[in-house]
Amino acid sequence: xxxxxxxxxxxxxxxxxxxxxxxxxxxxxxxxxxxxxxxxxxxxxxxxxxxxxxxxxxxxxxxxxxxxxxxxxxxxxxxxxxxxxxxxxxxxxxxxxxxxxxxxxxxxxxxxxxxxx
Amino acid sequence: xxxxxxxxxxxxxxxxxxxxxxxxxxxxxxxxxxxxxxxxxxxxxxxxxxxxxxxxxxxxxxxxxxxxxxxxxxxxxxxxxxxxxxxxxxxxxxxxxxxxxxxxxxxxxxxxxxxxxxxxxxxxxxxxxxxxxxxxxxxxxxxxxxxxxxxxxxxxxxxxxxxxxxxxxxxxxxxxxxxxxxxxxxxxxxxxxxxxxxxxxxxxxxxxxxxxxxxxxxxxxxxxxxxxxxxxxxxxxxxxxxxxxxxxxxxxxxxxxxxxxxxxxxxxxxxxxxxxxxxxxxxxxxxxxxxxxxxxxxxxxxxxxxxxxxxxxxxxxxxxxxxxxxxxxxxxxxxxxxxxxxxxxxxxxxxxxxxxxxxxxxxxxxxxxxxxxxxxxxxxxxxxxxxxxxxxxxxxxxxxxxxxxxxxxxxxxxxxxxxxxxxxxxxxxxxxxxxxxxxxxxxxxxxxxx
Numbered sequence: 001x002x003x004x005x006x007x008x009x010x011x012x013x014x015x016x017x018x019x020x021x022x023x024x025x026x027x028x029x030x031x032x033x034x035x036x037x038x039x040x041x042x043x044x045x046x047x048x049x050x051x052x053x054x055x056x057x058x059x060x061x062x063x064x065x066x067x068x069x070x071x072x073x074x075x076x077x078x079x080x081x082x083x084x085x086x087x088x089x090x091x092x093x094x095x096x097x098x099x100x101x102x103x104x105x106x107x108x109x110x111x112x113x114x115x116x117x
Numbered sequence: 118x119x120x121x122x123x124x125x126x127x128x129x130x131x132x133x134x135x136x137x138x139x140x141x142x143x144x145x146x147x148x149x150x151x152x153x154x155x156x157x158x159x160x161x162x163x164x165x166x167x168x169x170x171x172x173x174x175x176x177x178x179x180x181x182x183x184x185x186x187x188x189x190x191x192x193x194x195x196x197x198x199x200x201x202x203x204x205x206x207x208x209x210x211x212x213x214x215x216x217x218x219x220x221x222x223x224x225x226x227x228x229x230x231x232x233x234x235x236x237x238x239x240x241x242x243x244x245x246x247x248x249x250x251x252x253x254x255x256x257x258x259x260x261x262x263x264x265x266x267x268x269x270x271x272x273x274x275x276x277x278x279x280x281x282x283x284x285x286x287x288x289x290x291x292x293x294x295x296x297x298x299x300x301x302x303x304x305x306x307x308x309x310x311x312x313x314x315x316x317x318x319x320x321x322x323x324x325x326x327x328x329x330x331x332x333x334x335x336x337x338x339x340x341x342x343x344x345x346x347x348x349x350x351x352x353x354x355x356x357x358x359x360x361x362x363x364x365x366x367x368x369x370x371x372x373x374x375x376x377x378x379x380x381x382x383x384x385x386x387x388x389x390x391x392x393x394x395x396x397x398x399x400x401x402x403x404x405x406x407x408x409x410x411x412x413x414x415x416x417x418x419x420x421x422x423x424x425x426x427x428x429x430x431x432x433x434x435x436x437x438x439x440x441x442x443x444x445x446x447x448x449x450x451x452x453x454x455x456x457x458x459x460x461x462x463x464x465x466x467x468x469x470x471x472x473x474x475x476x477x478x479x480x481x482x483x484x485x486x487x488x489x490x491x492x493x494x495x496x497x498x499x500x501x502x503x504x505x506x507x508x509x510x511x512x513x514x515x516x517x518x519x520x521x522x523x524x525x526x527x528x529x530x531x532x533x534x535x536x537x538x539x540x541x542x543x544x545x546x547x548x549x550x551x552x553x554x555x556x557x558x559x560x561x562x563x564x565x566x567x
Binding site for chain 2: 012
């Protein structure tokens with residue numbers, strides 16, 4: 001079973017993503033901020049990370065930089081409310097960029113693509 | 118001995134050179150917050166008045182993209198009218214202000230103003246075969262035209278409109294940017310245009326060009342600031358709306374799949390309701406922020422407003438054991454402002470101060486007279502304070518140090534203070550706390566409570 005780490009400071013979205021991705025057959029762990037995410041990454045292996053950008057404490061960009069130092073091979077999806085960050089996402093070494101939406105179809109499709117690569 | 122002089126209204130005497138008096142009048146008018154149209158009227162008046170350069174008529178073109186458009190033409194319509202007007206204007210006691218007012222009427226009177234003749238004249242500045250008057254603007258050259266009817270380089274329509282043999286074209290430009298063109302003539306006195314007229318006209322033209330350019334830059338800057346603020350606002354609203362919408366959409370989809378049990382359905386509905394309330398809160402805060410419109414300031418009693426804020430259960434509930442200490446000077450005069458908005462501004466500041474302060478800390482609200490005209494209220498906390506980088510951005514829209522902050526609170530406070538004719542100052546030190554000082558203008562009446 002593929003393991004996904006969700007980094008998201010909104011509790012409702014953590015819950016939603018966890019349930020919806022579990023339904024798709026993934027094992028999901030959630031982290032409310034960058035610190036929790038890094039702790040989880042040191043504790044257990046993941047096949048993919050979905051992270052928000054604007055979070056309290058260290059933001060998603062700093063988190064991605066840290067992850068690159070730990071594990072370069074792990075695919076990362078940026079999932080944020082800000083469309084305006086989209087043009088920069090490649091420079092942050094993320095693999096995909098999905099703007100938050102009332103439908104999870106795009107996020108689920110990107111996760112499937114990256115895990116089947 | 119020290120003597121003070123004002124930039125405004127230096128009193129020029131008749132024996133002083135008229136050039137100085139003329140430049141003084143023009144620069145004084147640019148110094149005032151007049152509209153560009155009013156200031157251009159001052160330039161045209163200076164060029165045509167007897168005490169100024171003394172041309173009979175002045176025609177103004179302004180650039181609009183690559184077009185030069187006829188805009189105004191100041192002067193009498195005929196030799197007879199000129200005689201009457203100049204007699205009236207040379208009556209003792211008639212000053213510059215009266216002349217400008219008279220000229221405003223000349224420019225705009227319907228239907229017989231000269232401006233009606235010049236308005237249909239439009240020239241492209243980018244085409245190859247330019248004719249006079251456009252040539253003067255495009256090449257940024259002053260041109261003195263004599264024996265106009267024998268000159269093939271003049272646009273025939275323009276020649277017909279101006280109807281004189283001699284005229285002077287003065288281009289208006291600054292920093293390589295063409296702003297317009299002024300055309301001067303002596304249609305009624307038939308006096309030849311002399312080199313001293315040209316020198317004075319060129320001086321007026323330079324000043325007008327620079328003034329128009331500065332105004333253009335200023336307007337562009339305001340427009341850019343407006344757009345930037347709009348952009349920031351759009352990004353901010355997007356973020357504030359997208360998170361709740363994502364949750365609402367996702368949990369609604371789950372409800373529609375029928376694969377979840379009753380307990381989970383109820384949970385989803387509760388989450389959806391909570392997120393909708395959040396959206397509503399964003400809308401309410403934005404609406405409050407956008408509608409700050411303090412048009413009428415009234416004298417009011419600060420102490421009772423502050424007591425109302427501090428004793429409001431909304432605030433006391435959030436206090437978390439932090440004490441708010443109110444210390445208002447006795448016999449404090451009433452202050453000017455809108456008490457409702459000022460109360461909301463204090464609520465914002467005090468709530469911020471309480472959030473920044475650790476339990477057991479203290480928030481102090483202290484009010485007193487600064488001097489005869491000002492009352493100052495200081496909202497001080499013993500919280501974590503702010504580094505200078507944060508303090509500098511404090512009043513920018515959508516800037517917040519709080520995780521879920523909208524970044525509108527302090528900007529709201531600033532707008533309320535400015536609308537009340539007052540101001541706000543902030544002082545902060547990391548680790549020691551922050552103090553906001555709000556300056557209010559004193560109202561006339563004394564506070565009822567002595």
